[in-house]
Every structure is written in C-alpha cells, then in structure tokens.
Amino acid sequence: MPRSRLLWLTVPSLLWFAVFSVGPLAAMFVIATLKWKGLLYEPTYIGLDNVTKVFQDPTFHAAVRNSLIQVAVAIPVMIPLAFMLGYHLNTRPRGYRLLSVLYFSPGLISISTTGMIFYGVLSPNGGVNGLLGAVGLDSLATAWLADPATALPALIAVDLWRGVGWTAVLFAARLASLDGEVLEAAQIDGAGRFRTMWRVAFPMVKDYVRTLTMLQFLWTLFTSAALILLLTKGGPGTSSTTLSYLVYAKAFSQRDLGYSQVVGVVLLLVGVAGMVLIRALFRTKEESR
Amino acid sequence: MKPRFATVLSWLYALILAVPLYYLAISAFKTNIEIFTKPFALPSRWLWQNLAEAWETARLGPALLNSVLVSGVAIVLTLVLAVPAAYALARTGNRLARVVTGTFSAGFLIPPFAALIPTVVLAIELGLYGTREFQMLFLPASALPLSVLLLTQFMLTVPPALAESAAMEGAGHWTLLTRVYVPIAMPGVVSVAILQLLTFWNEYLFALTITGTAPDVRTVQVALPTLLSDATDLGVLAAGTVLTVSPVYVAYALLNRRMQEALTAGAVKG
Numbered sequence: 001m002p003r004s005r006l007l008w009l010t011v012p013s014l015l016w017f018a019v020f021s022v023g024p025l026a027a028m029f030v031i032a033t034l035k036w037k038g039l040l041y042e043p044t045y046i047g048l049d050n051v052t053k054v055f056q057d058p059t060f061h062a063a064v065r066n067s068l069i070q071v072a073v074a075i076p077v078m079i080p081l082a083f084m085l086g087y088h089l090n091t092r093p094r095g096y097r098l099l100s101v102l103y104f105s106p107g108l109i110s111i112s113t114t115g116m117i118f119y120g121v122l123s124p125n126g127g128v129n130g131l132l133g134a135v136g137l138d139s140l141a142t143a144w145l146a147d148p149a150t151a152l153p154a155l156i157a158v159d160l161w162r163g164v165g166w167t168a169v170l171f172a173a174r175l176a177s178l179d180g181e182v183l184e185a186a187q188i189d190g191a192g193r194f195r196t197m198w199r200v201a202f203p204m205v206k207d208y209v210r211t212l213t214m215l216q217f218l219w220t221l222f223t224s225a226a227l228i229l230l231l232t233k234g235g236p237g238t239s240s241t242t243l244s245y246l247v248y249a250k251a252f253s254q255r256d257l258g259y260s261q262v263v264g265v266v267l268l269l270v271g272v273a274g275m276v277l278i279r280a281l282f283r284t285k286e287e288s289r
Numbered sequence: 290m291k292p293r294f295a296t297v298l299s300w301l302y303a304l305i306l307a308v309p310l311y312y313l314a315i316s317a318f319k320t321n322i323e324i325f326t327k328p329f330a331l332p333s334r335w336l337w338q339n340l341a342e343a344w345e346t347a348r349l350g351p352a353l354l355n356s357v358l359v360s361g362v363a364i365v366l367t368l369v370l371a372v373p374a375a376y377a378l379a380r381t382g383n384r385l386a387r388v389v390t391g392t393f394s395a396g397f398l399i400p401p402f403a404a405l406i407p408t409v410v411l412a413i414e415l416g417l418y419g420t421r422e423f424q425m426l427f428l429p430a431s432a433l434p435l436s437v438l439l440l441t442q443f444m445l446t447v448p449p450a451l452a453e454s455a456a457m458e459g460a461g462h463w464t465l466l467t468r469v470y471v472p473i474a475m476p477g478v479v480s481v482a483i484l485q486l487l488t489f490w491n492e493y494l495f496a497l498t499i500t501g502t503a504p505d506v507r508t509v510q511v512a513l514p515t516l517l518s519d520a521t522d523l524g525v526l527a528a529g530t531v532l533t534v535s536p537v538y539v540a541y542a543l544l545n546r547r548m549q550e551a552l553t554a555g556a557v558k559g
Contacts, residue, residue: 006376006377006380006381006462007377007378007381007385007386007389008377009373009374009376009377010373010374010377010378010389010437012370012373012374013370013371013373013374013433013437014374014389014392016370016429016430016433017392017393017396017430017433017434019411019430020408020411020426020427020430020431021396021399021401021404021430021431022396023407023411024404024407024408024410024411025399025403025404025407027404027407027410027411028403028404028406028407031406031407031410039409039410039413081302084295084298085298085299085302087295088295088296088298088299089299093295093296093299095300098303099299099300099303100549101545102303102306102307103302103303103306104549104552105306105310106306107552108487108534108537108538108541109491109534109537110490110491110492110493110510110533110534111491111493111494111510112493112510112511112513112514112533113510113513113530113533113534115514116513116514116516116517116526116527116529116530116533117309117310117313117530118309119517119521119526120312120313120316120324120523120526120527120530121309121312121313123521123523125321125324125325125523126324126328126523127308127309127312127328127329130325130328130329131328131329134328134329161305161306161309164302165302165306169549169553170553173549173553193293193295214398218398218400219400221400222400222402222403223400223402225402225494226493226494229494230514230517244402247405247406248405248494251405251406251409252498257406260406261406261407264403264404264406267403268403271400271403275398
C-alpha cells in the first residue's frame, strides 16, 4: 500500500464522526424549521415561524440575559484567578502536593455528582446555611436554589468551584513546560513577582490562555443544562434558565422540538461570536504592546 | 513574617474546594437531623447503613456494571478507530492529511451538547433509543477528534529512519503499526485511554436522555440523582454520592501521576 493510500485508514473515524456528530449538528437546522410536538409525533414544516415565536417569547429573553450574565461573570473571574493560582502552583510552594490534589479533584467529579454535592450544600438545611448559623449570620441564610435572587449566582459559584482549580492545574502544567531560566532571570533583574507573572510569564503562554478561555467559555455556555436540571430546573420562574437549559427543557418537558432547536442554533451562534470576540481581545493586547 | 498574597489566596481557594468535599464525606454517615443541627461535626454515631440504603434504593450495583460495560466497550471502539487514523496521519504529510487534521481540530471545539436533541432522534431512528448500545457507539464519536489529534502527536515522535528501515526489511503497515508505532506511542495510548475513560464514566446528559432511567440499563451517573425526592434523605444522598465518586478516586490514588498527565495533556494539546 503506497503512502498516499494510507489515508484510507482515517475513513472509519471520519465516517463515525460524520454520522454521530456532524450529522446531528446539521439536523438541528432542519428541526428548527419544523412544528414537532415531541418525539413520538409527526413533524410538519413551518419554515421560520419558530424563529418569530422564539424571539417574541419573554422566557427566551430571560435565557439570553442569564446566559450572558453567566459567562460574563464566570469567565473573567475564572481565567485570571486560575492563571495566578497556576503560576503559584508552578513555583512549587510549601504544601504543593496537597494543593495540587485538591485543585485537581473537581476535574475527576462528574456533573451529576457535583450536582448532588451542591444539592446538599445549598439546601435550606444544608452546609452553607449551617456555616452562616455557626458564625451568627442566620439572617443571611436562605433557600439558595429556590430564591430568585440567588439561584443563578449559586449556579455560577458552582461553575467557579469546579472550573478555577482545574484550569489552574492546566496553567501550571503549561508553565512547567516553559524555560524556567527566563522567569528566574526576570526575578533576578529585580522584577517583582507580580510583574514577572503578568509581564513575563503571561505573554509566553498567551496562546494557551486564549485556548483555555475559549474552552471554558464554550463549556460554561453549553454544558450548564445538566447542572440546572439537577439543581433548579431553571427556576424559580425563569430566574436560572439559560439558553442551554432552554434547549433541553423545550425538547423534553415542554414538547416543542422546533423551538428547542431554534434556541440551539442561537446558542451555536453565540458560541461562534464569543470565540471571535475572545480571539480579538487577545490580539488587540498583543498589538498594543 | 507576613504571608504572601498568593499563598493566602491559594490556601483560601483550597479550603473552598475542600469544605464541600468534607461536608459530603461526613454527611454520608449522619441522619438528616444531625446534618442539619451539626453540619460540620463528625457523626456522633457512624451510620454505615446509609451506604447500604443508597446502594439498594438507587440500585447502584447494576448501575456500576452498566457504567463499566458502556465505558469499556466505548474505549475499545475509540482506540480501534483512532489508532489507525493517527498512524496514517503521522505517516502522511500531504494536503489531504492536513485537511483531515483540520477537520478533527474543528470537531474538537464542538461541544457535544450542541446536538443533543438530534442525537436523540438519531437513536430513535436506529432503533437504539433506551439502550446502552447507542451510548457505546456514540461516545467514541465525541471522543475521536481529541483522541486522533493526541495520538498523532505521539506517533510523530517515532523516528522516520526507524520506520524506513523496518519497511525496507519488508514490514507491512500492520507490522509497523503494532511493532513500532504503538509501542513507541504507548504513553500516548495510555493517556488517551485514561482521559476518555474518565469522560465516558462521567457522561450524564446523553446517558439520561438516550439510555434513560430504567434500572436495568441506566449508568451510575443517571442512577445517583434518582435519590432526589420531595423528602430527600441528605445522608443517604451523600452516601450514594460517595459510592459513585469512589471508583474514580481509587483510580486516582493508584495512578495519580499518570492520570494528571493524561488529563492535562488533553487540554494542553487542544
């Protein structure tokens, strides 16, 4: 078999990927044009009517707002914090082993176990309220997941709990692959730790920071449905309904597949727009230096 | 001496990570009342029957077996598909190979959740809705882009001269792949296997919506939340959670270094 025909070996995996990943993704655009009341019914074509319906629905507006709040809070907190912690981990501080095991652990825990842990922690009789009671702040105690003012913030806090340590470990791994002498030289030149971190180390791994920012952005935007399903079901009201959860809820509990997939397309577009924005943000900084 | 800001911050965050885990672990051995009245104290009496009750109520035994079965078949299928593809990509440098690599790089960015509903439709069309078999076929597809890319990186470390000389001696592609490439790229194969096994083991939303909650087919991730009810026993829930995460932590305790390498490699290469 000559070299050029060797690429036939990639065909099975390409086919597999096409059938189970690309196909469903493309089908989303078709389903978005159908009136389809649940998986056991026959769909009918209604064109762009679903789009009009979605854009006039206040629930959709709430979901857009909540998703934007979620990424606009979670990502700018997570990435810089994780970078600093990762930088610190990479200096092998005292207690390094324990720190790295702890930071790593959310990466091992599934979304459904995370959900169950925080169901206990955030329940009215749970850990957070217990802690508040123990320090005499009973007045602040609330049913975190059932209070419209705290449901979304609580979910964002769980995102951060999961994401920061794990991202820090990734940054530490990347920084460890750098030439340590450059960083040492900068320190010897009298650059402070903070300065070395942001002025020397950060530019060296900036491409990686951009990649992780994009990945965390996509994960936060797309995967919130599972946690919301387990913890708040989008409520109370629509106070914690995100786009991702709306895709799920419309398809499985409210039996409107066309609506669900219009939101799915919107989610995809928001994802692409966010990636373009993140790319641009990291580029401008580079040019202005 | 004044502790540095970074030190304080790093331990503060470690504490925030540790407290819910500690709370989970001790709640698993308490009654609902004790969880509420003394949330952070050690159990006054260790309630081992919480574990048994969680095991029975959520039927975790069959669920664990289902998880093992689904993840096991899926990982074998992933490697069978990805290893030859990576071999081909590592040995071919033409434009077509770059197009294939580009396809997988783009595919890596698509979050599987994006196509959840059409995937359910696909499962129904294939007559595999409500079965474990669909997950076994589907999970490899979502894992392929990253697996192929990572394995290609590792296979590129095989010295071309070595491959050439083996080929001169009449070694065919099968021999080259199994005797030269896979042994040299073994750390990569192990990393990919660990990384994807963990991903498969932890998968929740597709398992919930496609395989479903029937006790004979559901995975452990789907079984665990069935402990939620209007009157959830938080102790039993915590016990079930402990039972569900423990296999992963046992694996981590045994191979923590390898596991950390595998998981960071996944994101570093992306």
